[in-house]
Amino acid sequence: MTLFSRINTSKLSNWWWTVDKLTLSLVLLIIFIGAFLVFSASPAVARTNNFADYHFIKKQIVFIVGALIILFSTSMMRLTNIRRLSIICYIVFFGLMFLTLFFGYSTKGASRWIRICGFTLQPSEFIKPTFVVVSAWLLDGSKKFEDFPGGLLSAALFLLTVTMLLLQPDIGMTIVITAVWGFQLFLAGLPMILVVGFGVIALLGGIGAYFTFDHFHDRVHQFLFSKGELSYQVQKSMEAFENGNLLGRGPGEGTVKLHLPDAHTDFIFAVAGEEFGVWLCLLLIILFAVIVVRALFLSLKDKNLFIVYAVAGLAALFGLQGIINMASTLHIIPTKGMTLPFISYGGSSIFSSALSMGMLLALTRRNSTAEDKDV
Amino acid sequence: MLELGLSKRKNNPYVLKSAQNVYPVFEEQYTSESVQICQKRIIFAVIGFCLIYLIIALKVFSVCLPHGVNIDLPTEYTDQKVSFKAPILRADILDRNGSVLATSLPTVDLYANPKKIKDPKDAAEKLSEVLDNLTFDQIFAKLSKKRSNYVLLSHDLSPSKQAKVNELGIPTLEFQKSEKRVYLHDNLFSHVLGFTNIDNIGQAGLEKSMHERLTQSSKPLELTVDLGVQDTIREELLDAINTFSAVGAAAILMDVNTGEILSLVSLPDFNPNIKIPVGEKALFNFPTLGTYEPGSVFKTFNTALCLESGKVKSTDKFQTSKPVKVKNRIFSDFHSENRPLTVGEVLTYSSNVGSIEMVERVGKEKQRQFLENLGFFEAIKDFELSEKAFPSFQSEKNWSDVTMATVSFGHGISVTPLHVITAFAAVVNGGIYHSPTLVKTRFKKTARRVLSEHTSQQLRSMLRDVVLYGTAKKAEVSGYEVAGKTGTAEKVVDGKYAKKRVTNSFISTFPASNPKYALLVVIDEPKGTKETYSFITSGWNAVPVAGKIIAKVAPQLGLKANFDLQTQRANISAIE
Numbered sequence: 001m002t003l004f005s006r007i008n009t010s011k012l013s014n015w016w017w018t019v020d021k022l023t024l025s026l027v028l029l030i031i032f033i034g035a036f037l038v039f040s041a042s043p044a045v046a047r048t049n050n051f052a053d054y055h056f057i058k059k060q061i062v063f064i065v066g067a068l069i070i071l072f073s074t075s076m077m078r079l080t081n082i083r084r085l086s087i088i089c090y091i092v093f094f095g096l097m098f099l100t101l102f103f104g105y106s107t108k109g110a111s112r113w114i115r116i117c118g119f120t121l122q123p124s125e126f127i128k129p130t131f132v133v134v135s136a137w138l139l140d141g142s143k144k145f146e147d148f149p150g151g152l153l154s155a156a157l158f159l160l161t162v163t164m165l166l167l168q169p170d171i172g173m174t175i176v177i178t179a180v181w182g183f184q185l186f187l188a189g190l191p192m193i194l195v196v197g198f199g200v201i202a203l204l205g206g207i208g209a210y211f212t213f214d215h216f217h218d219r220v221h222q223f224l225f226s227k228g229e230l231s232y233q234v235q236k237s238m239e240a241f242e243n244g245n246l247l248g249r250g251p252g253e254g255t256v257k258l259h260l261p262d263a264h265t266d267f268i269f270a271v272a273g274e275e276f277g278v279w280l281c282l283l284l285i286i287l288f289a290v291i292v293v294r295a296l297f298l299s300l301k302d303k304n305l306f307i308v309y310a311v312a313g314l315a316a317l318f319g320l321q322g323i324i325n326m327a328s329t330l331h332i333i334p335t336k337g338m339t340l341p342f343i344s345y346g347g348s349s350i351f352s353s354a355l356s357m358g359m360l361l362a363l364t365r366r367n368s369t370a371e372d373k374d375v
Numbered sequence: 376m377l378e379l380g381l382s383k384r385k386n387n388p389y390v391l392k393s394a395q396n397v398y399p400v401f402e403e404q405y406t407s408e409s410v411q412i413c414q415k416r417i418i419f420a421v422i423g424f425c426l427i428y429l430i431i432a433l434k435v436f437s438v439c440l441p442h443g444v445n446i447d448l449p450t451e452y453t454d455q456k457v458s459f460k461a462p463i464l465r466a467d468i469l470d471r472n473g474s475v476l477a478t479s480l481p482t483v484d485l486y487a488n489p490k491k492i493k494d495p496k497d498a499a500e501k502l503s504e505v506l507d508n509l510t511f512d513q514i515f516a517k518l519s520k521k522r523s524n525y526v527l528l529s530h531d532l533s534p535s536k537q538a539k540v541n542e543l544g545i546p547t548l549e550f551q552k553s554e555k556r557v558y559l560h561d562n563l564f565s566h567v568l569g570f571t572n573i574d575n576i577g578q579a580g581l582e583k584s585m586h587e588r589l590t591q592s593s594k595p596l597e598l599t600v601d602l603g604v605q606d607t608i609r610e611e612l613l614d615a616i617n618t619f620s621a622v623g624a625a626a627i628l629m630d631v632n633t634g635e636i637l638s639l640v641s642l643p644d645f646n647p648n649i650k651i652p653v654g655e656k657a658l659f660n661f662p663t664l665g666t667y668e669p670g671s672v673f674k675t676f677n678t679a680l681c682l683e684s685g686k687v688k689s690t691d692k693f694q695t696s697k698p699v700k701v702k703n704r705i706f707s708d709f710h711s712e713n714r715p716l717t718v719g720e721v722l723t724y725s726s727n728v729g730s731i732e733m734v735e736r737v738g739k740e741k742q743r744q745f746l747e748n749l750g751f752f753e754a755i756k757d758f759e760l761s762e763k764a765f766p767s768f769q770s771e772k773n774w775s776d777v778t779m780a781t782v783s784f785g786h787g788i789s790v791t792p793l794h795v796i797t798a799f800a801a802v803v804n805g806g807i808y809h810s811p812t813l814v815k816t817r818f819k820k821t822a823r824r825v826l827s828e829h830t831s832q833q834l835r836s837m838l839r840d841v842v843l844y845g846t847a848k849k850a851e852v853s854g855y856e857v858a859g860k861t862g863t864a865e866k867v868v869d870g871k872y873a874k875k876r877v878t879n880s881f882i883s884t885f886p887a888s889n890p891k892y893a894l895l896v897v898i899d900e901p902k903g904t905k906e907t908y909s910f911i912t913s914g915w916n917a918v919p920v921a922g923k924i925i926a927k928v929a930p931q932l933g934l935k936a937n938f939d940l941q942t943q944r945a946n947i948s949a950i951e
Contacts, residue, residue, distance in 0.1 A: 282432055
């Protein structure tokens with residue numbers, strides 16, 4: 001292991017000794033499980049959509065390779081570069097989101113995608129992590145310099161982002177962004193009265209959205225007011241879990257998944273349940289929980305508030321996405337078009353997750369603060 | 376596992392280099408208060424996240440294991456179950472040799488939801504091209520019933536039809552698994568098998584009486600009937616109906632030593648595959664459900680009774696030239712012989728007077744007992760078909776001397792053909808009564824002795840004489856020693872006997888020296904023809920039909936012909 005000798009001060013060696021190896025290995029494990037699940041869930045979906053059986057698998061392999069490159073390269077970055085990357089990416093993807101309003105093509109009642117060089121991209125996926133970091137930077141600024149209006153700027157940024165998301169419209173993403181930004185404010189010492197106040201406002205916003213957006217209205221209505229009558233997708237999802245029982249039907253042996261729409265994307269957790277049973281579901285939940293909790297604790301390491309806001313925000317983003325996806329698959333909450341990070345099929349989703357985790361790993365590296373100061 | 380990530384910091388040589396002197400600077404950038412708030416609130420968030428993940432984990436358990444853990448993997452691996460796409464729910468029915476008589480095919484029923492169909496006209500147009508049995512107007516009318524959300528379009532679509540409907544790509548059509556009962560030989564076994572309704576519930580025949588057996592076990596139901604023999608007999612009966620312009624005909628072929636029915640034909644019949652209404656007469660299973668006065672056929676049982684009682688010996692002679700008077704009634708013979716007749720001759724020439732004289736020696740008590748023992752006073756027991764009839768006869772109180780006299784030659788009592796052949800089999804097989812059966816069973820049904828071996832043997836030779844010298848000469852089939860008794864019974868029309876309308880029967884067994892089979896042929900209202908010199912008695916129609924049947928069926932059944940070689944040689948030399 002001369003490559004990673006402690007005397008070696010190359011960039012790679014530096015990275016190896018400072019990166020949080022537990023989080024990194026757990027993330028890699030999740031990516032591995034995700035690849036496995038896409039392998040078994042997607043052929044049925046491919047067949048129904050008249051693609052070759054391995055269509056999604058081949059694409060996903062390319063996506064995973066891309067995601068690993070993003071993950072590793074981002075995690076090697078210095079703190080300053082993370083900040084710069086976020087700001088640039090935020091501006092670029094905000095621009096792209098703006099373009100989707102005119103050139104985007106829509107599926108399932110929302111126009112969120114845009115075609116770039118043959119790839120369909122969902123810019124809002126990339127807005128999430130970059131927004132979190134930029135917002136953390138602004139909030140941190142207000143703590144460092146008393147006359148810096150970080151809170152106001154952050155609020156402005158938030159409103160800008162949310163407006164754009166609502167124009168898509170993408171309610172799920174809006175909820176996630178709102179929750180994460182609220183969490184950042186909460187960490188930044190928002191008085192408890194305001195915390196409660198914002199909670200009420202968020203609730204009212206949700207009710208407002210229920211009456212404003214048809215797509216959202218339908219799903220919530222289905223969840224709240226259908227007496228035992230589940231939507232086809234949720235019903236199949238429930239059947240898949242039940243069919244899996246304790247040990248699962250075995251890899252590729254699922255039968256309910258064949259009739260489960262979006263089995264390879266939003267409902268991949270149900271495929272995990274059917275083919276591998278309770279134990280894989282629990283393993284995934286534990287993996288997500290450990291990554292989130294570990295990251296939350298790590299964020300406090302340097303008493304650097306930028307790192308706290310950014311890492312806790314990224315961890316909450318990652319955790320919330322997982323929670324919303326799993327909970328809607330399990331019929332705890334209404335279905336929201338939310339992917340399971342690193343596990344669901346899809347380029348935008350996995351690249352954005354890789355970007356989040358890459359930044360999180362970079363910020364939690366042991367000497368990230370020191371490096372920042374060395375410059 | 377969840378170390379805070381801070382503990383090893385001071386021992387890390389790489390970090391020590393620059394970090395030690397930089398830390399204090401950072402800490403001064405923030406007020407200690409905001410860092411403390413952060414720490415507290417992070418702990419709060421950690422607890423929050425953990426709680427949410429815990430809820431999800433619990434939900435995973437409740438969703439995956441709603442009925443607790445069922446680990447069925449080991450059994451599934453050892454005992455691999457084959458599951459069909461459309462499991463057949465109703466068992467096949469086979470004949471005694473394993474030929475399939477009735478089977479079920481997987482089909483689907485096609486339903487539509489008119490509330491959801493967007494373009495009923497277009498859908499009806501497309502569907503009318505695929506569904507042959509429905510016109511565009513019919514389909515359109517069904518699809519336009521906007522109030523209902525479930526209309527049946529077509530029953531029993533074959534898999535290829537289903538594929539064609541699927542290809543049309545009309546949403547909101549639904550298929551429901553079903554199955555169609557198919558009778559491979561159309562009319563041939565219509566009364567034995569019966570039929571099922573559209574919901575596959577047995578409505579007649581074995582389909583009705585064995586409904587539970589057929590639906591509870593997928594094992595085929597094996598019958599005692601023989602496909603080939605049934606076909607031969609049916610053809611001959613159809614021919615007879617044509618020849619004699621009869622209104623109907625029936626036949627039963629029974630194994631006399633087991634009670635197994637090899638053939639049961641009732642004409643007119645129907646095709647159970649075609650579900651269109653047919654006449655009541657076609658649906659009526661005469662051999663088991665129809666009662667009639669058997670007539671002279673019954674003299675067989677009278678003779679058996681008298682010989683068995685010991686009051687009459689086979690050598691006793693009876694004066695039959697004069698009519699006999701019972702109470703106020705006078706009975707005479709059709710063609711009386713002007714000499715005293717032996718017991719055998721009474722049977723051979725079918726003398727009513729002789730029969731009465733014989734039974735008068737025995738008495739009505741013994742007569743009733745004997746007939747009851749032969750099963751004539753109840754519906755046939757242990758028989759699988761539900762189409763069974765109760766015989767009609769005088770009660771014990773009303774069983775007068777006149778009743779005794781008429782019953783001796785087969786009038787004043789109505790029974791089914793099945794009663795006649797079952798009792799007849801007992802009389803000729805050595806005296807053992809077997810309940811008739813249509814279903815092969817591993818267990819032998821209960822049998823009882825009703826007659827002595829000796830009496831049975833006497834009757835066999837007397838019945839053989841009927842064929843050789845008496846009313847049934849036309850039933851003789853060289854080599855198969857046919858023995859039997861004819862019967863011509865006038866039908867009761869409007870409470871009176873109608874002279875020209877008769878039910879003719881011929882009951883026979885073969886070979887007489889060691890009976891194997893019994894055959895009963897009944898012809899309903901045969902008319903006279905040129906060939907029969909306008910006679911309508913049994914000897915001119917039922918008897919020759921039975922002869923033709925035996926000539927064809929005996930070799931089919933693998934019965935060895937027992938030719939009298941000397942007679943054969945005499946015949947040959949005579950020709951030469």
